[in-house]
Amino acid sequence: xxxxxxxxxxxxxxxxxxxxxxxxxxxxxxxxxxxxxxxxxxxxxxxxxxxxxxxxxxxxxxxxxxxxxxxxxxxxxxxxxxxxxxxxxxxxxxxxxxxxxxxxxxxxxxxxxxxxxxxxxxxxxxxxxxxxxxxxxxxxxxxxxxxxxxxxxxxxxxxxxxxxxxxxxxxxxxxxxxxxxxxxxxxxxxxxxxxxxxxxxxxxxxxxxxxxxxxxxxxxxxxxxxxxxxxxxxxxxxxxxxxxxxxxxxxxxxxxxxxxxxxxxxxxxxxxxxxxxxxxxxxxxxxxxxxxxxxxxxxxxxxxxxxxxxxxxxxxxxxxxxxxxxxxxxxxxxxxxxxxxxxxxxxxxxxxxxxxxxxx
Ligand SMILES: *Cc1c(COP(=O)(O)O)cnc(C)c1O
Numbered sequence: 001x002x003x004x005x006x007x008x009x010x011x012x013x014x015x016x017x018x019x020x021x022x023x024x025x026x027x028x029x030x031x032x033x034x035x036x037x038x039x040x041x042x043x044x045x046x047x048x049x050x051x052x053x054x055x056x057x058x059x060x061x062x063x064x065x066x067x068x069x070x071x072x073x074x075x076x077x078x079x080x081x082x083x084x085x086x087x088x089x090x091x092x093x094x095x096x097x098x099x100x101x102x103x104x105x106x107x108x109x110x111x112x113x114x115x116x117x118x119x120x121x122x123x124x125x126x127x128x129x130x131x132x133x134x135x136x137x138x139x140x141x142x143x144x145x146x147x148x149x150x151x152x153x154x155x156x157x158x159x160x161x162x163x164x165x166x167x168x169x170x171x172x173x174x175x176x177x178x179x180x181x182x183x184x185x186x187x188x189x190x191x192x193x194x195x196x197x198x199x200x201x202x203x204x205x206x207x208x209x210x211x212x213x214x215x216x217x218x219x220x221x222x223x224x225x226x227x228x229x230x231x232x233x234x235x236x237x238x239x240x241x242x243x244x245x246x247x248x249x250x251x252x253x254x255x256x257x258x259x260x261x262x263x264x265x266x267x268x269x270x271x272x273x274x275x276x277x278x279x280x281x282x283x284x285x286x287x288x289x290x291x292x293x294x295x296x297x298x299x300x301x302x303x304x305x306x307x308x309x310x311x312x313x314x315x316x317x318x319x320x321x322x323x324x325x326x327x328x329x330x331x332x333x334x335x336x337x338x339x340x341x342x343x344x345x346x347x348x349x350x351x352x353x354x355x356x357x358x359x360x
Contacts, residue, residue, distance in 0.1 A: 005125050015326065027324045033339040033349060034326045035228070036163070036193070036304050040275055040342070042226030043268035046261045061256035068259045071266055072234055076206060082236055084245055085254045089192055089220045089233040094120050096216070099241075099248040100154050100186065101126040107155040108148050110140035112164055112331050114190065117157040126154070138165035138298030138306070142177045149181050156181065159190045161197055164328070164337040166300030171203040178212045188216040192233075193302035195224040195272055196279055202301060206236070213238045221258075223303065224275050225265040232258040279303050282340035289350045293357070303340045310334060316356060323352040 015021075015034065022030040041047075049055075065085040073080040086092035093116045101107070103125030109117050111130035118128040131144045140162055149156070156177070161168050169177075178187055189205045205217050220233035232254050237245060265271075286305045290297045297307035309316050313336050317329040325348070328337040340346065 003123075003125075005123055009119065009122060018326075021321070021326070022324075025322060025324070030324050030326065031341065031345050031348065032326045033341050033345065034328045036223055036302070036339045037228050038224055038226035038275060038303075039340075039345060040226065040271075040278065042261075043265050043271040045264040045268045045271075046225075046227070049260055049264050050257070055256050055260055057256065059256070060252050061254065061259060063251045065254055065259050068254075068263045068266075069234075071263050075266055076236065078206070078209070078236055079239070081242055082239060084235045084237050084242075084249065085259075086233050086235070086249075087253045087255075087258075088222055088228075088231040089190065089218050089235075090116055091231070091253055092218055092233055092235045093117060093190075095245055095248050096155070096186075096188070096235075097121060097124055097126075099244045105152050105154045106150070107157060108145050108153060109157040110145070110159065110162055113140075113157065113159045114163045114192075117155075117159075121155075127152075129153075133162070133165055133167070138162075138167040140165075140167070140169055142169055142173045146177050146180045149185055153185050155186045155188060157188050157190065159192075160203070161193045161300070161302040163192065163302065164304070164306045164331045164335075165298045166193075166302040166304055166306055167298050168197055168199055168202050168301045170199075170201040172201070174203045174205065175208070178208060178215065181214075183212070183214050186214050186216060187212070188218065190218045192218065192220045192223055194219060195276060196303045197301040198276070198280060199301050209236065213240070216241075221262045221265055224272055225262070226275075227258070227261055227265060230255070230258040230261055232262045278342070279340050282343065282346050285343070285346045285350065286338070286340070289354075304337050305340065306331070306335060306337045308335050316353075319356045320349070320352055323356075325349045325352050 018030050069080050069083040072083050097120035101124035106127040106129055107121045108129045111132050121128050129148050131141050133140050208215055217236040222228035290307055295307050313329040313334050320327055
């Protein structure tokens, strides 16, 4: 009854609600450091709008999301027509995949990387070419990605910083890739963690848009802006794709509340700055701990740290859960990905992990 591509897949299994986990384990508090949300919540300007309750929910939202798209266009100095809104980047990834991919096509991605690129490729009947990151540095291999392009390649997904490694591809690496792939292959820079990147050679992809009409840039309000629960993100798309992508996009894919909140969030860059600084010191807490224990990790330009625990990560995951810390295992054997929290949360998680590692 269902399309055959679905036979190879299984449905996303969401984690249990936090409150349920807390009650089951008999803990006072539970810390979720599993999905790279912002430990500092969101901008006060956003909270104010949500509290006011002045958005009339009996009307459909503005399907064009005009106010938010104009604010984003102004923020990045790009034409409004080239902004595509999505109910989170998950939605944007689905829209692009649905509009572009046909059975027999392929996409190219790093391994490990964000799971949704390949999921939607499979649903559309396309193949995924996965190229392992460098084992030592954790960096995506853009040369291998460029070399893997063939006549059926439609999309190269560049997750930058990459989830779960936290590593970046540099301006030079991205430019070299763009210069060597045909202009009919979309190169999509997923910059969900863009704001957190502090490395000097992190690329300015906006500077590449004029020269490369096959580039798409994706940004989200779910991570540093602290609005994961509202579901809103956007892409800067080539003019030529505006019509086809908007055919596929559901007419009211982003809610009025999400549009208003995101507009206010974007305007508060002081909040963003504060969170970046806190994240940088949080990463340092983890580096100090991992260095002291001699555990291997990748240097992160994001709000999470990915490291080799040198033991069964699933077992560690369960033990950390017993102590009230939800982290992420299952991305690479023995490795854990942990979201950078507040100073206190990082300290608590590091302490919990230390006591587990020192058992028996
Ligand atoms: C979290 C994440 C997304 C999805 O974010 P949305 O909440 O759907 O906007 C996209 N890409 C990467 C790499 C992510 O980590």
